[in-house]
Amino acid sequence: MNYKGILFSFFKSGIKDNSDPESNQKIVVANIFSSVGCAITFALGVTACLSTNLRLGIILLLISGIFLYVNLILRYNWFSVPYRTSANLLTISLMALMLYLIYTGGVAGTGPLWIYVVPPVVLFFGGLRKGIRNLILFILAISIQLFLQDPLLVAIHYDYEFKSRLLYSFITVSFLFAVYEAARQNSYATLIEISKQFEEQAMHDSLSGLHNRRGMMANIEKEYARCKRQQLSMSVIMCDIDYFKKVNDQYGHDKGDEVIKTVGEIFRAELRQQDSLARWGAKNICFCCPIPRVNRR
Template identity: 45%
Template sequence: MLGPIKQYVLSGVNRRYKDETNRRIMVVNLFAAVGMSITFLLGSRAFIDGEYFLSTILFSASVIFALSQRLQVRVATAKARTWSITLLIFCLMALTLLLVITGGKDNTGPLWIYLVPPVTMFFAGFIRGLLALVAYTIACTIVLFGFNEADFVANYSYAFKTRLLYSFATVTFLSAFYEYSRQKSYDTALYLSEQFERQAKHDHLTQLLNRRGAQQCLEREYARMQRNKRHFSIAIADIDRFKSINDSLGHEQGDEVLRQISNIFKTRSRGQDVLARWGGEEFMFIFNDTDEAGAVKALEQIRATLNNAPLNINGNEIYITSSFGVCEVTPDIDTSSAIRLADKALYHAKEHGRNLVCAASTLPCR
């Protein structure tokens, strides 16, 4: 029994969606089921009692509730979910307004309007929900006080009508306040979560991706390569004689060297490429849709820029060079092998004079 219920509630939920989106989908499923069931039962009761107009309204509402749920599940797009929620809210508002007009069973119809504020606020959000509720309140006021003697409107006392609107306005205010507070809390939690996620993936010194962030990029790029059959290249850069820089200038100035070099690397990289601090004085370049020859060409330009761009450290200009090792990722060379070969090419460049770009394919023994 619980299996089909759980399957119904989770209809339309997707791991790719945000938690807030999935929560709304589940609530729409639940609310549509409850609304469909209650309106169908009340419609059946009205039909048995011979109140055919009321039963027609209730049966129609039951169908619309069902359609709103199926719309978000079958189409499964953001636009469809918006239309589903709009249809659900419109159905609820139209149904309760008709119950106010007709009186429902023994003039108890107006009691259902208290469902409107919390449902509208939850599904539509604070701003749109508030606007919708203002329009709904105006419509109710016109119905209750604009057609005082009309035969098609149920007869309510003046005290009942005024207290109905006062209490409805109170529930609307409380629902709006709750939704505003809930949305603010959610936005704050989402912001903090994004900040923590960013800190987990970025290097605090250079603001580049760190090793973890780079690994995730490599996994995504490798999966894309397998789908599209388009190769990419990995390069590792190492600052030449960085230990002597730290020893002569101090660690704080060494950090400043890393910051300035990372800025040079970043400004000379193409927009689609990825730059990360791989660790210590090592940086990683991920050249999307680029073969080894293209990556070598790009790195030679970066190397030349670094050679001709003196760093300003404590008011002194110093020239620093870097060595690079690059390897192309192919179906035969996965990312782990490519990193190992790029690292091997880097040390080959170091051993042959530094300030060089070395491709893994040129190594005498891979």
């Protein structure tokens, strides 16, 4: 049995072919995080229940169920925007669990140490701006919880040194992850821009600025599908520049290049917005023109 293939297929549940790579990557990470989080919180919940810490065990099992629900949302597309719903559920449930661990202290007062999981998850699923906003709200919430010294907010006693160092280190970790997320988004935007530039170059003729044969074929396929769907006619016209070899021989290739660019500009100025124009060969110009229906009486 191909366990590796089954595992990859499981983590890729919910990916759409027409989505951008970053969205698909986030869906994969959401699947991994929800699956691993479900398993860990379930194991910790069962352990807590068996060790007579029933309340903590029930909370952990509840969070485990939420993580499982998130995975099912992505797998079966239960909402109009499954990823956004699942990302919000993951973020809210994770921060709520951290606040509860700070309140109860977890096992032997180690519960607050889990809060360092929050920054990478919140920033990755929420993005830089929304992630920073959620982190600021979370920092304010744990600051009030730790330093207000209200029994309704914290059920156990933490030393001031522990609380202050926990908060300072959490802010430092949050800042570092925010810098990393900003760098990651900037790198991704740069990569997308470079990819668009390469795609633009691959689909256009560098001399005339018109589509090349590859770009024109893509336009023809798209226009053919649209015309077929709307029951329109479509014309494809090929033109040849006469005596082009004589221009090159008599005036040089630079003048020949000027002729190609000038002819392309003339044709482009006369075409409609919905028409396509391309340099098909060395001296060939190709048109793709959808023809509207004519109402007959």
